[in-house]
Amino acid sequence: MNRALWAGAAAIIAVATGAFVASIGLRPDATPPLVSAARAADGSATVYYQDPDGKPRYSLTPRKAPDGRDWRAVPASADISFDAPGQPPVETKAADAKGERGIKYYRNPMGLPDTSPVPKKDSMGMDYIPVYEGEDSDDGSVKLSPGRIQRSGAKSEVVVRRPIRSLIPAPGTVQEDERRVSVVALRFEGFVESVANVTTGDHVHKGQVLMNVYSSALSSAAAEYLSAFNAGATGKELKGARRRLENLATPEPAIKELERTREISLSIPWLAPQDGEILERNAVNGMRAGPGDVLFRIADHSLVWVLLDIAERDLAQVALGTKVTIRPRALGGQTFIGAVALIYPHLMAQTRTARLRIEVENPDDALRPEMYVDAEIETGTPAPVLAVPESTVLDSGTRQAVLVDKGEGRFEPREVKLGRRGGGYVEITQGLSEGEAVVTSANFLIDAESNLKAALKGFADARSPQAAEPASGAEAHP
Template structure:
């Protein structure tokens, strides 16, 4: 071998060794800052969470009540809400694909494989992976975003208030009318006017009546005869004649004491009360039947209230009622139902109640507006759920039972009484079952979407079997107005 060949071989060995050493050194070099920046650029902040772990989030940096900064949550730290892995294949290795769903959980499906706008493949949904058609399944993220809340069905003593407007009226049994029963003349009227409060026995006017004067003279003559003859029974007929002419008892007693027949008779008030009407005038002539005074006792008054027809079944005579007068804010008047009038107003569909109210200080006046509140319901506890739990279509009512793991089952229920924010449930659920109380509209819309997707999958893939429960689900939740009541 000549010297030239040796030189070439030696040069090649030195080059290979140097290259190997250089490659070893390169592998131990620290990463260049450019690569670190590129890796950091791939992460971005989704939102900021409370540093203490409280359920509070923010789209921008902020501080909590203690002045601590909210912690950033990056895209690679967000928990995954993907459904569990598909079930193992059957023995023959074949599994039917029902449809393909959106990988982000959006309400979008496809009968054939496709990609979303971000390039992610739609996820196949196999036969057997779908929940039973009697339930609805939501992802944890959707449940958290929409604020789905639940509470167990429990026993409550439902008490409610029936409210009704009304007016104050006079007690018909506490009215008195002063009218003459014979032709009379008003000699003088006392200082009594409309609205004056009078007491029983207080003088109202002086009357001259020929019939009363003749009866008084006959009565006194009969009394004197009975004293002379010793027959005490004399004079009873004459006294009765004075009473028939409605002469007040104090005036008859005064005649008996004085023994003389007066020219005029003092007419007094028959009861304590308020003068509602005064028609007597000095010197006037009063014919039989003419009303000269009208007096009412206001110590007890009536509240006549109109109750809706639907509430009559819960109301009975003797129930306690609390009445508020619009003229006295904050003050309460307590009474009892004395009469339920046996008639329903065909125009307003209401029935009138009579409530007796004590009125010792005469605060309640006739025709005053009042508002009555009647507590109805049983003190015995019944199975009840929150009012917001019920989806009412008009023809049927339903609730959603929280089965856990994001599964919600619709139940048709039969309802009873309502009150205090709760509704009695007579059939459909059991005590302790967890019922959805908020965001029912979301679950209802998911039910409608699910039924529609089943029909769409069946139309796009005739070989795909649609479970028999889909039609029942659609019938229960396919009402457009079901979620609108929430």
């Protein structure tokens, strides 16, 4: 090829390089890292001229800038690597190195799945690109020049073991512990003679008097027991009379008082069954109460539940006993620590969330039912695991892969299996070994190159050069 053709090819490649630089995010007016102004004055033959400010503008003839400065001359000996289709003459060292290897076939310069065993041109007159032995390995890896790696910003990181910790944020509400709620009701027909000085919201203690109750059924049972007791009855007879009082839920102190005084009181003090706050008071002085009527409802808030809703995708990361930090919105930064006590078996159909129950100690009654809280569920692996940055993984939805840096500019796509995520890292359960290097940035560019070369290689294997070789002196056509 004569000097003019070389110059034309170099200019075309230079323009293509400028487009590639723009495509990977560099400023169009940035000085390309491919051309050095110092090399332009080494006395070598000039192949083209470049804008003196380093802008991606080129000319085959000398030119001047608007301010009178000469465009920079780019010699054939300049150390330039465009990584563009074709072999520019300025890549003398690379060309010599490739000349020592055999050419396997030629591929379409536009990346189409079309190859030829002999040199040819496409419909636009562009030369097909030679593929040398060793450039397309059988392991599906791709080899890039240092220039392309530098321009694309590709970076690698060694795979190491590290603990993965993540926090799952979740909203929730405080609820009563269902096991710590009780009601005060009668098992017989009776009357509330008087109610103690307690109201809704008051805190009561177990055994505290709530009201005085009269009932003919209760008086009859008390008379029967007292008769047997006074007669010195023993065994089943006395036990049966006492059991009748117990079946009517007569407070134990009232039975003890009956045994001590041997007198039947007109009314019996009715006591609180547990410590807690009175949530409901329906008892009124002189009212008639039937069996089962709820006269008081009492709840113990020393331990409460916090119900959290988490996304369905996070459910696999949560287990019983997982630590949870709870911050009530109404308590100004005060925090409580609890643990997951129950994962409800059904999802919430309307929100597609899973519900968790957290048991939290509440000795000061600071947590009140129906309070809104913000919680953080601490998940992760207790021991270090093999992990890579999340940016390393190429996820197509059905396939997850990483690019393994094999050194010397060669990268191998490898399918992996993922585990937990957290802190910007993802666990690798299968596909990588500790100490291997993986690409953490610009991996999508290398992956695209790998996919292209894999497709071209498959096409080349389907059309072997021997089978597709035309007769001597004839030009090959697709």
